[in-house]
Amino acid sequence: MQGIMESIQTLCSGDHGNEGFMQDDEDEEEENGVGRLTSWAELLGFGLAVFSEAIAPQLQCFCDRTLGFAVGQGGSREAWIKAVAMAMSLVRKAVKKGWVGALAPAARVMSQALSTASEPITLDIPVPFKAHKVETPSVTVETSAQELTNFFKTMFIMRRMEIAADSLYKSKFIRGFCHLYDGQEAVCVGMEAALNDKDCIITAYRDHCTHLGRGGSVLEVFAELMGRKDGCSLGKGGSMHMYNKKGGFYGGNGIVGAQTPLGAGLAFAQKYLKVEGVTLAMYGDGAANQGQLFEAMNISALWNLPVIYVCENNHYGMGTAEWRSAKSPEYYKRGDYIPGLKVDGMDCLAVKQAVKYAKEYALQNGPMVLEMDTYRYHGHSMSDPGSTYRTRDEISGVRQERDPIERIRKLLLSNNIATVAELKTMEKEAKKEVEDALSKAKESPSPDSDELFTHVYRKGYGAKAYGADRKEVVVKLP
């Protein structure tokens, strides 16, 4: 695609005379909403509108209004659509003013749009890394407009999802335990930017957003939280047990620390099968004191397993501050013989850089520890107000200074990747997506009562489960 564009550009490169013409049209079309087309269907509609407009000029304002409904998004596909749409609008103008003159600026517009979206932007990570027995990665990170916009959108969806889960819990749609991730979104979003589908993730119970990052949908998360059939674990797992097989997300574990030896096992399988992927075994600052973690670290260092231990340090293990539960709250050093990095967990780009670096390291040399310095705004779970062991000033202070979504918003605005209005439309769309998923999840039915007995053993095992009164109620487990 790029090659074709470049060749068209070289063909028309000498033609600068139409630049002013192109600029005027660009501005006009921007305001009319050409830049906000999202789908091929809408593009087709626009094309038809162009065509009909050429035939019937009085349809023009109708087209403009319909276009105004569409919402803009970044991403190369959308940028391509945007570029084609702009080109077609130029064609429309050219029908009135002459065809040939439109080709050159059209080609230029296309290639410009394409390159702008994926053109690398270099940024510096403000908070430096701290390293233990390894070199720090570079603080200069390469990203692009589409990546930053993706970060923004995904994190915003996650934030809305967690807030919606909060109100669902309070209105008793979700019962049991609900551990919310808002404030920590940058960790999972930054991680995903550096990983692919060959990598595995396993984490503790604060897993709603990690599930989303690994390819889950908001509908699956809500349905699972409410214990409905459409949930990712068929409604049998609940908040703490979300899994995604295709995305390599191994859950969702209730007993903290127990997932780290599992992570070592996953990494062993990857190494053995030569998959060229790593496992990220995530745990929190509370679980960092579990013996199982150190056993897993020893094994993975001994056998050079490609596992990355990610400590999401939100500074509070439920109600206990890190300095009260750990002799050494420098969790990145606790691997001792395993090298470690401390990363600002509220900065997507820092997380991405660190995980990319750690992945390269792990594939060659063995395990690494990453400590993500992050923060959760909610309490430990919905039964915890979150203010008995920390001050409200601290929470609001972190929200003002270090909020991951605000950080990306500032980057987008300062690098002219998106305007305030575009960001607002993105937010609105995200809210709508979450609300739609929520209403759909509410309609989902509860699992059948037979599901109580399924999946205890593998299908066809034929074991019998006894219940009340061993003789009278006998169920053969499916």
Add this chain to the structure above:
Amino acid sequence: MVRRRFSFGLVSRLSSPIYGRSPCSGGIWTPCLGQKRSFMTAKDLVESEEPEKKVTNRINMFSAINQALHTVLDSDPKSYVFGEDVGFGGVFRCTTALRDKFGRHRVFNTPLCEQAIVGFGIGLASMGNRAIAEIQFADYIFPALDQIVNEAAKYRYRSGNLFNCGGLTVRAPYGAVGHGGHYHSQSPEAFFCHVPGIKVVIPRSPSQAKGLLLASIRDPNPVVFFEPKWLYRLAVEEVPVDDYTLPLSSAEVMRKGSDITLVGWGAQLAIMEEACDEVSKLGISCELIDLRTLIPWDKELVEDSVNKTGRLLVSHEAPVTGGFGAEIAASITNSCFLRLQAPVSRVCGLDTPFPLVFEPFYMPTKNKVSMIQHSKHTNCRISFQSMCG
């Protein structure tokens, strides 16, 4: 509390193979001469435990447990309370105000490490201190299972009584709570009942909790004390304000009856009481027994009761296969075989992991219990009558 003289006839009866090992024949456990052992019938036990008029307060279970802990820390300067988040009062408020009153050196938080919490408690207890370790939920006790089974239970035995960790008490909230899911609702008492050397105690109400906890802490053997978390706030009772203990290894008859004996413990007794009320309208008179201590359990009292009624139903929340009801059923079948008019029934949780949304189907509810009571009773009465012509 009535003190009974030991009669040697009874002691020899206890050592016979039918009863297995007894606490008073030496061996694994220490002789507990100071404690009341009830070798009486169910009837005598109810009468002798009439409480005298005492000053009482109307409080719930976590306050009763809190009072018990206050009492212990007051009376014994070498007692300590520790666990995850106990400093600010604990997730169920059982340890409120302890740290303020007794200081950080006696009431302290531990990091998130159950195995180390219990192991640390064993060490502390083996130096003659009273270590009261709290495990935040019974579901999390499994990393500590090795310490309890392999260290705490065998310490006295393997050292030939040179050392012991009798001062250890492990407290854990257990049981379903309505929305707990897989890891906040389990009843792991059966795992511990399989271990000679420790005691397992489960109270059913606030006054029982305070007395039993005080007895457990002061018992010279390691005790695992499971508290039904469902009753922490829900159960409210008049609890005596003073320091009192209830005897361990002594079951209690909650209501007397003549047609069927029901045995249970903890929160399940509330369900069983409702079921008993329901079937009494049909004329079935139920004798309800609270086992209180699971090991060593009061076999005599249950046997006397079954010898009287001829039928037994055991109910617990844990899955039925391998639950402690199996031990009671086997034991009673062995000793009361000729008196039994129907097989021993167990109304328990299902053989599945503790479910999330399916909890109402899993639990041994009042309807399940009363259905079995009724069916066992009528079926066997009919068959007995038909047998007699």
